[in-house]
Amino acid sequence: MMRWQIKALLMVCLLGACGKPLPPYEHGLTDRDIAFLQTFSIDNLPALPEAPDNIYADNEQAALLGQSLFFDARLSANGLVSCATCHQPEHYFTDGRKRGLGLANTQRNTMSLLTAAWGPWRYWDGRKDSLWAQATEPLEHPDEHGFSRAQLKALILRHYAEPYSAVFGSLSKEAHDATRVMVNVGKALMAYQRRLALQPSKFDRFVAALGQELAPAMSARLTGSELNGLRLFMGKAACASCHNGPLFSNFEFHNIGAPETDEAKVDLGRYAGIEKLRNDEFNCLSVWSDAPESACQELRYLKSQGPELVGAFKTPSLRNVAETSPYMHGGQLASLADVVDHYNAPKPPFYDRAQHPSRPHFDILPLGLSKQEKAELVAFLKTLTSPVPDNDAWWNPR
Amino acid sequence: MILARFLLLSLFLLLYGPLQAQGSSNNAIQAGSELLRKADTLENQARKLIQQGSKRRKDIKQQRQTVLRLPPGPEKTALEQRLEQAIAESLGTQRDGAELRKQAAALREQALDHFADGLRQQWPAWATKRQSIQLSDGFSDVPALGGHNVRMRSVHPSKKDLAGAPETQQSNDMSLALPRLSAQQLPPQLNTDSFTFSRDRRFIGHIEVLPESVRSDDGRIEINELHQWVLVLSDLNGEPVSDAAIEFTGHMPGHVHGLPTQPEVTEELAPGIYRISGLKFQMRGWWVIELLVSASSDAADQQDSLRFNLHL
Numbered sequence: 001m002m003r004w005q006i007k008a009l010l011m012v013c014l015l016g017a018c019g020k021p022l023p024p025y026e027h028g029l030t031d032r033d034i035a036f037l038q039t040f041s042i043d044n045l046p047a048l049p050e051a052p053d054n055i056y057a058d059n060e061q062a063a064l065l066g067q068s069l070f071f072d073a074r075l076s077a078n079g080l081v082s083c084a085t086c087h088q089p090e091h092y093f094t095d096g097r098k099r100g101l102g103l104a105n106t107q108r109n110t111m112s113l114l115t116a117a118w119g120p121w122r123y124w125d126g127r128k129d130s131l132w133a134q135a136t137e138p139l140e141h142p143d144e145h146g147f148s149r150a151q152l153k154a155l156i157l158r159h160y161a162e163p164y165s166a167v168f169g170s171l172s173k174e175a176h177d178a179t180r181v182m183v184n185v186g187k188a189l190m191a192y193q194r195r196l197a198l199q200p201s202k203f204d205r206f207v208a209a210l211g212q213e214l215a216p217a218m219s220a221r222l223t224g225s226e227l228n229g230l231r232l233f234m235g236k237a238a239c240a241s242c243h244n245g246p247l248f249s250n251f252e253f254h255n256i257g258a259p260e261t262d263e264a265k266v267d268l269g270r271y272a273g274i275e276k277l278r279n280d281e282f283n284c285l286s287v288w289s290d291a292p293e294s295a296c297q298e299l300r301y302l303k304s305q306g307p308e309l310v311g312a313f314k315t316p317s318l319r320n321v322a323e324t325s326p327y328m329h330g331g332q333l334a335s336l337a338d339v340v341d342h343y344n345a346p347k348p349p350f351y352d353r354a355q356h357p358s359r360p361h362f363d364i365l366p367l368g369l370s371k372q373e374k375a376e377l378v379a380f381l382k383t384l385t386s387p388v389p390d391n392d393a394w395w396n397p398r
Numbered sequence: 399m400i401l402a403r404f405l406l407l408s409l410f411l412l413l414y415g416p417l418q419a420q421g422s423s424n425n426a427i428q429a430g431s432e433l434l435r436k437a438d439t440l441e442n443q444a445r446k447l448i449q450q451g452s453k454r455r456k457d458i459k460q461q462r463q464t465v466l467r468l469p470p471g472p473e474k475t476a477l478e479q480r481l482e483q484a485i486a487e488s489l490g491t492q493r494d495g496a497e498l499r500k501q502a503a504a505l506r507e508q509a510l511d512h513f514a515d516g517l518r519q520q521w522p523a524w525a526t527k528r529q530s531i532q533l534s535d536g537f538s539d540v541p542a543l544g545g546h547n548v549r550m551r552s553v554h555p556s557k558k559d560l561a562g563a564p565e566t567q568q569s570n571d572m573s574l575a576l577p578r579l580s581a582q583q584l585p586p587q588l589n590t591d592s593f594t595f596s597r598d599r600r601f602i603g604h605i606e607v608l609p610e611s612v613r614s615d616d617g618r619i620e621i622n623e624l625h626q627w628v629l630v631l632s633d634l635n636g637e638p639v640s641d642a643a644i645e646f647t648g649h650m651p652g653h654v655h656g657l658p659t660q661p662e663v664t665e666e667l668a669p670g671i672y673r674i675s676g677l678k679f680q681m682r683g684w685w686v687i688e689l690l691v692s693a694s695s696d697a698a699d700q701q702d703s704l705r706f707n708l709h710l
Binding site: 036252304 | 571658
């Protein structure tokens with residue numbers, strides 16, 4: 001335990017501030033604890049996943065085009081809805097609403113885009129298997145942009161002919177029919193979203209300092225209750241079972257008994273998402289995908305049966321969770337305190353024999369957390385917030 | 399030219415010689431077979447003794463009813479004494495049976511060791527590890543890492559206490575209390591051998607990560623990432639089992655959910671060596687993998703099973 005203190009002192013000396021060591025700080029974590037926590041650190045986020053289905057995924061011109069399109073409200077029936085209408089950078093690319101509002105109210109809560117490049121599935125029910133395929137849906141959805149492929153092509157011709165052609169080839173070519181143009185717009189939007197990077201949160205800076213056997217800077221020191229919350233997160237509250245890895249998500253689907261948004265019309269979640277995914281015009285195996293069949297492994301080995309799919313929703317990343325309320329797939333829970341309350345004393349999922357194909361699987365246990373423990377857990381979750389960058393050109397329109 | 403051909407031939411023999419030799423069982427496998435036969439003999443004896451013991455107990459129970467109905471007297475006392483003796487004898491028989499069964503299990507374990515050695519000699523490219531699949535982050539050996547756990551599909555509000563609360567357990571070198579399997583305990587000495595006999599002891603199977611399918615150099619897997627395994631399937635003479643039909647399932651004891659994907663055998667890489675694709679684990683904890691195996695000569699409904707435990 002002394003070693004990092006000495007090293008820290010040396011570092012401080014090197015920085016010319018010798019004589020003013022940081023006040024002592026007891027975190028009580030062992031080396032092995034720290035190694036375990038590092039598996040959650042943003043520093044251990046693997047490189048962007050390969051995207052064989054989008055050959056433009058890492059093309060900077062495509063990303064720049066995508067950025068312009070992302071913030072352009074002309075891509076909508078009324079000229080008022082852009083991607084950024086719901087995915088607002090200042091709200092970590094969410095909208096603070098229960099459910100998204102485009103031309104009308106959507107069915108689900110708006111997910112953040114900041115971690116969207118990772119994991120095999122898009123949307124709460126994973127009905128899309130790539131960001132480009134996902135991007136095409138809101139464009140056409142009557143409750144979102146309400147645009148048509150023909151309108152989109154006309155708009156690209158009029159305002160984006162040059163940057164579009166520079167990436168995808170001349171628009172005058174026959175191959176660029178309205179669907180091809182929409183797919184390419186999706187691929188540009190995906191290239192853009194892959195540029196959205198997260199800066200380390202307080203938790204990451206804390207773990208990084210401990211990993212280097214340095215005393216964390218004052219701003220990176222977890223308070224007693226944050227530390228207790230961290231212990232609960234990894235332990236008694238069992239959050240880390242599903243919220244694992246650097247993005248605090250296993251990207252898979254679970255039914256945690258979130259209240260139904262409408263009991264007369266239950267949301268079957270992943271169960272319904274799988275059918276949509278298989279029949280999706282733009283999935284990895286479609287003609288619009290650039291991937292060879294052999295690269296569509298997730299689709300090839302798709303789990304399509306089992307009671308655990310009914311009413312299951314994707315484990316969302318917990319990065320920036322404190323800034324992205326409300327919570328759950330329909331925004332049912334307003335605050336983190338409500339979420340922790342739900343997990344602490346969960347109600348089993350609503351079951352209606354007439355509507356559900358089988359009794360929904362239930363994935364969580366009552367936790368038995370005290371009032372103080374619940375507050376500590378919330379305190380820890382707040383350490384997962386990355387700062388909104390003020391000099392990252394990708395976060396805002398250029 | 400002739401020399402070149404000779405060299406090529408030698409190279410061929412050098413490379414394929416060992417493969418050709420695969421058919422013949424090696425010493426370790428022979429030793430394993432012998433031990434397994436001994437184990438089976440012991441197991442049969444054990445079963446007989448235990449059955450004998452149980453039958454005696456049943457008879458004794460009936461006799462006791464008779465004795466109870468007798469009026470007190472020397473006849474009753476004598477019969478009671480005889481009964482006591484019979485009880486002691488039957489207990490002894492059952493104890494002997496249990497002891498033999500234990501010996502059989504130990505012999506089977508030894509046999510598995512020999513088979514594992516033999517198969518590793520026979521398929522050095524495919525069978526290298528004894529420990530089943532582990533996560534690359536190096537925390538697979540922490541017994542405290544369990545994962546969430548529920549023992550029922552849904553909990554009625556009136557019965558929610560039945561589900562119990564998750565417990566936590568600390569590991570020696572960690573202060574973080576990590577969730578432990580509460581409803582279904584992780585056995586203290588979970589057998590995570592990568593070799594196993596099939597349920598009907600017709601086959602021996604081995605699973606291993608296909609190294610080129612994972613990021614790490616040591617064949618450990620990443621959580622939430624697709625990867626592949628090889629299954630080495632042999633009969634008890636060390637002969638590879640080709641053209642088997644294999645169904646793959648996996649679940650977490652105490653959880654109601656299974657694997658997040660549907661893995662499949664996609665290729666027979668060499669006789670008895672199968673590629674399993676589409677594997678992914680979304681959670682730490684205790685996983686049970688079951689492979690349902692039908693040999694090509696089996697009847698349509700004949701299925702043996704290989705079970706492996708993983709502690710991720």
